[in-house]
Amino acid sequence: MxxxxxxxxxxxxxxxxxxxxxxxxxxxxxxxxxxxxxxxxxxxxxxxxxxxxxxxxxxxxxxxxxxxxxxxxxxxxxxxxxxxxxxxxxxxxxxxxxxxxxxxxxxxxxxxxxxxxHQNRRWDTDFRIVQKILSENIIDTPYFIESRVNGSSVFLHGWRDFKVNGGGMLYDWGVHLIDQLLLLTPAKVTSVTAHVKSVFSEEVDDNVKLLLGFSDGLSVLVEIATNCFIPFPRWHLSGKAGTAIIDNWEGEGKIIQLLEGSNPTWSNEIVYTAAGPTRTMAPRAKKTVQEVPLPMVEKYDKGFQHNFYSAEHFYSNLVDAINGKEEQFVKEDQILRVLKVIEAAFESAEIQDRILCTI
Structure with a gap:
């Protein structure tokens, strides 16, 4: 029943x-x-x-x-x-x-x-690709991750524009992006630095940048913009053995990997590039890297699955958790951790300084 x-x-x-x-x-x-x-x-x-x-x-x-x-x-x-x-x-x-x-x-x-x-963004195609890149060690240990949502609507809809109702982009979108990032590493958040802007809204934040430091050395940049007309990629991941880019919600992008044993030997001669004379920023020889496709994940079709893919997974788990068949997927400690990071972000923005923490 x-x-x-x-x-x-x-x-x-x-x-x-x-x-x-x-x-x-x-x-x-x-x-x-x-x-x-x-x-x-x-x-x-x-x-x-x-x-x-x-x-x-x-x-x-x-x-x-x-x-x-x-x-x-x-x-x-x-x-x-x-x-x-x-x-x-x-x-x-x-x-x-x-x-x-x-x-x-x-x-x-x-x-x-x-x-x-209801943390529905855990089932986004782009996020599940990121999870797979890291779990399969495709670019080795990540040290920088950038997660961005760049919109251009400028205005905030309905209650989102009112402080009393808990509006603003940190509560609306930040809660999703932070939740995703905390699932990517078991490490603790050790620092939060936030730039929280009210560019058009009179009451709440409408453009946000966060820098999160983690106990394992990972640094994460989170950006939420409502006034961006040339968007960045949805994700940019820097690892010891390569770089991954995911352009959009559809999960398009690529990975550039270092080839094993392909460390180049650099000449003492100055290299002349469009950036001027340089050695450090000289182009890497193409034979030392390879482009590989992003890993495959189950993608929803347009129509039903596009609209309700996350709900199918979320509510199936809820019913099974109620019936004692599965563990609850979105757990209380995870929910609390996300809100602690958001609270630290607001505090950082208020004092205009980094917040040291263990979250």
Whole structure:
């Protein structure tokens, strides 16, 4: 028998969760709760029960509560649902402070319900290619990783433009990029340096750069831009044995590897290049390197899988975790770690200095 769910907040993401669950067929959405009357007609057309208050949601037959309201309201809904023994799926970034998230986790540990966060970007094609490059040691040990999302819309949509609702790019996109990066290495984050800009928004960050240092020596640059008209590649990875570039969400790009035993012998003569006379930056002989394709990963097709590929994996795992068949994929300690890095980033931006930490 299918699990039942109620969606709290039937806006853009709430409706997306509903559509995704309709398509993949893992969970039946039986109703919604929203304080905005304008969404009632849309929900009624989907034959959904419209709950008049949150207490009615908690008293319903739904085992799963999906929280898709603005960020500032997540904490109370999560705690109440967990105290009622419900399983909770909360939209990122969960809460606006580490302290609030720790309170949710404390309740969760004494609840019959599972608490998790919808980190859908773990299934992005580009990210899974990066995971494979590193797990297969294709470029040897990485020392620099650059992860960028460059948009050009300039404006922030809806609640994202309001501080009280937990808007801004660190909470909206940073939470995804940081989550991805923390999955790439078991090392601890030891430093956070942030440049957080409000170029167009009057209240929240709309352009961000982070530099994260890790205990294993890895350095990571994270960039989120809303005013970039010549975008960088989605990923750039520097390893001891090569360089990898992933251009876009589709996972296009290439790898240049050093050939074993191909260290060139350099002449004492100056090399004249477009950069002027140089030895250090002189072009490497082509016979010392090779271009190889990016490793293959399962790619979604346009249509259903393009829209709901991540939901199929996320919700399949949730159902199996509830039934005791699998470990929960997005774990509480991972969620907390991401928020600690975001909190350190805001602190770094405020004091205009590096934050030393162990996260």
């Amino acid at each position: 299918k699990k039942q769910a109620v969606i709290v907040g039937y806006g853009g993401m709430g409706a997306w969760h509903h559509k995704a669950l309709q398509e993949i067929g893992k969970i039946d959405v039986i109703g919604i709760y929203d304080i905005r009357e304008e969404v009632f007609e849309k929900a009624a057309k989907q034959n959904l029960t419209i709950f008049q208050n949150f207490q009615a949601v908690l008293e319903s037959s739904a085992e799963i509560i999906i929280i898709a309201t603005p960020n500032d309201s997540h904490k109370d809904y999560c705690i109440s649902a967990l105290e009622a023994g419900k399983h909770v799926v909360c939209e990122k970034p969960v809460t606006l402070s580490v302290k609030d998230l720790e309170e949710i986790i404390a309740v969760s540990q004494n609840s019959a319900g599972i608490f998790t966060v």
